[in-house]
Amino acid sequence: xxxxxxxxSGGDAPGMNAAIRAVVRTGxxxxxxxxxxxxxxxxxxxxxxxxxxxxxxxxxxNRGGTxxxxxxxxxxxEKEGRAQAAETLRKHGIxxxxxxxxxxxxxxxxxxxxxxxxxxxxxxxTIDNDIGGTDYTIGYDTALNVALEAxxxxxxxxxxxxxxxxxxxxxxxxxxxxxMSGIAGGAEEILVPETPTSIETLVEHMRxxxxxxxxxxxxxxxxxxxxxxxxxxxxxxxxxAQIPDSRVVVIGHLQRGGTPTAFDRVLASRLGVRxxxxxxxxxxxxxxxxxxxxxxxxxxxxxxxxxxxxxxxLTRIAHILAT
Numbered sequence: 001x002x003x004x005x006x007x008x009s010g011g012d013a014p015g016m017n018a019a020i021r022a023v024v025r026t027g028x029x030x031x032x033x034x035x036x037x038x039x040x041x042x043x044x045x046x047x048x049x050x051x052x053x054x055x056x057x058x059x060x061x062n063r064g065g066t067x068x069x070x071x072x073x074x075x076x077x078e079k080e081g082r083a084q085a086a087e088t089l090r091k092h093g094i095x096x097x098x099x100x101x102x103x104x105x106x107x108x109x110x111x112x113x114x115x116x117x118x119x120x121x122x123x124x125x126t127i128d129n130d131i132g133g134t135d136y137t138i139g140y141d142t143a144l145n146v147a148l149e150a151x152x153x154x155x156x157x158x159x160x161x162x163x164x165x166x167x168x169x170x171x172x173x174x175x176x177x178x179x180m181s182g183i184a185g186g187a188e189e190i191l192v193p194e195t196p197t198s199i200e201t202l203v204e205h206m207r208x209x210x211x212x213x214x215x216x217x218x219x220x221x222x223x224x225x226x227x228x229x230x231x232x233x234x235x236x237x238x239x240x241a242q243i244p245d246s247r248v249v250v251i252g253h254l255q256r257g258g259t260p261t262a263f264d265r266v267l268a269s270r271l272g273v274r275x276x277x278x279x280x281x282x283x284x285x286x287x288x289x290x291x292x293x294x295x296x297x298x299x300x301x302x303x304x305x306x307x308x309x310x311x312x313x314l315t316r317i318a319h320i321l322a323t
Contacts, residue, residue, distance in 0.1 A: 001119075001280055003033040005049070005094040008066040009040035009073075009105035012256055013125045013139025015264035016066040016100055021057040022272025023098050028054050030280060035092055040101070041108055042073040044085035049092055061265055064142075064257045070101075076108055079115075086116035095119060096279035098272075100138070102126040103303040110285060110300045119284035121275045122300055123268075127255055130174035132306030133298030134289025138271070141263040143170065143255040144180055150251050151185030155218060162215040164206070164246040166237075168230030170255050171222040177255070179310050179318070182220035188322045189217070191225040191233065195315045199227060203241045209322070270295055 006023045008016050020036070027034035036056070038048040060067055075081035089097065089112075096119040099109040109120035124131045127143035147169045158165045167187075169177045175192020182190035188209055189202060202219075209217055219237075221230040228236070234248050260268070271288045274295045278286060286297045 001032065001095045003035065003093045004096040004098065004276065004279055005035045005037050005089065005092070006052075006068070006098040007037035007040050007043060007100070008068045008070050008125065009099060009101035009108065010070060011102065011126060012065050012070050013127050013137070014064045014142035014256070014258060014260035015138040015268040016125050017057075017060040017063045018260060018265045018268035019100050019123050019125065019138055019272045020066065020068060021061050022269045023276055024052045024057045025054050026273045026276040030276065032276070032280075035094060036068050039069045039071040040073060040105070041076040041085060042071040044088045045073065045075050045081055047088050047091070049088065062259055064259060066100075082111060082115060086112060086118055089118055096121070096284070098123060098275045098279070100125040102128070103131055106287060106300045106303045113285050119279060119282075120300075121278050121283060122287035122303070123271050123275055124287060124289060124303070127177065128171055128174045129176040130307050131287075131289075131303045132308055133287050133296075133302035134308065135291055136267060138264055138268045139256075139260070140176070141267075142258065142261045144177060144184075145261055146255045146258065147177055147181035147251055148184050150249070150254070151181060151187065151218060151220065154249055155185065158216040158218060161245070164217045164219065164243055166219045166221055166230040166234040166246065166248045168221045168223055168248070168250040168252075170252070172224040174307075174309075175222040175225070176308070176310050178220050178222035179314055182218075183314065183318050183321070185218065185220070186321070187218040187220040187318070188214070189219045190315075190318050191219065191221045191227060193222060193224050193226060194309060195312065196226050199233075199236045199240055202233075203237055206237070206241060212323070
């Protein structure tokens with residue numbers, strides 16, 4: 001193998017740049033040419049490809065986002081679009097491709113491999129930490145700490161004014177961020193898709209806290225909770241409990257941007273190095289993950305077939321500690 005490509009796809013996550021840096025510099029170490037594809041699979045269809053070297057990735061390990069940009073590519077869902085992407089790879093002599101992204105990005109990589117024989121490996125880049133085959137995803141730790149800092153700040157105001165705050169964190173299909181930031185931030189209630197509850201139960205718990213002397217509360221809501229987003233939940237609670245002065249804070253995309261934590265930088269670096277070495281070894285159709293602090297290779301299909309979920313016992317712990 002003489003030439004490999006790297007792209008980022010789907011939602012951006014802090015640490016993606018550290019992963020790009022690791023891929024490029026590891027490629028240089030093994031005397032490979034590395035080409036960066038801008039804007040994910042769309043860049044393959046548009047032939048938006050540039051050669052990269054060690055100096056191309058100087059000073060990016062501490063930057064959020066992705067220097068290669070990202071995009072949703074509808075054309076790649078069509079067979080003709082994938083054929084065009086494969087032709088771009090062949091045109092540039094790219095023999096192996098590193099795809100940094102979530103399970104949707106992995107599906108694209110697996111399809112390229114199945115339909116066109118393009119050697120692909122995946123790196124898990126998503127703040128939701130909902131990819132199977134790895135304990136942690138690149139970007140999760142940073143997003144978690146951003147959410148926690150926001151909760152800590154909101155707590156100050158909640159206690160100062162005896163208010164209830166509904167704090168929404170990202171997680172359309174996964175409550176990982178909500179559960180972990182809620183426990184770490186001492187939230188009174190944590191609403192996640194994995195453990196359904198009812199408005200009546202939520203109100204009952206809040207009345208119980210008031211009876212025990214708690215005058216303020218933090219309710220963390222995953223954006224994909226079955227009761228709705230934080231605004232919708234707050235309206236339902238207010239209507240039933242007649243709470244006069246609640247507030248809603250949506251942290252939103254603040255969780256995606258910004259400087260990655262040391263954990264995310266090191267994780268991205270470890271996985272990026274292994275991705276290039278895996279391609280050199282002839283590996284394809286695999287993802288690079290971390291399990292028990294060891295870098296592992298898993299089938300790409302595990303990303304969506306064996307999704308990572310938090311231990312359901314954490315819900316019980318959260319209720320005990322909110323007493």
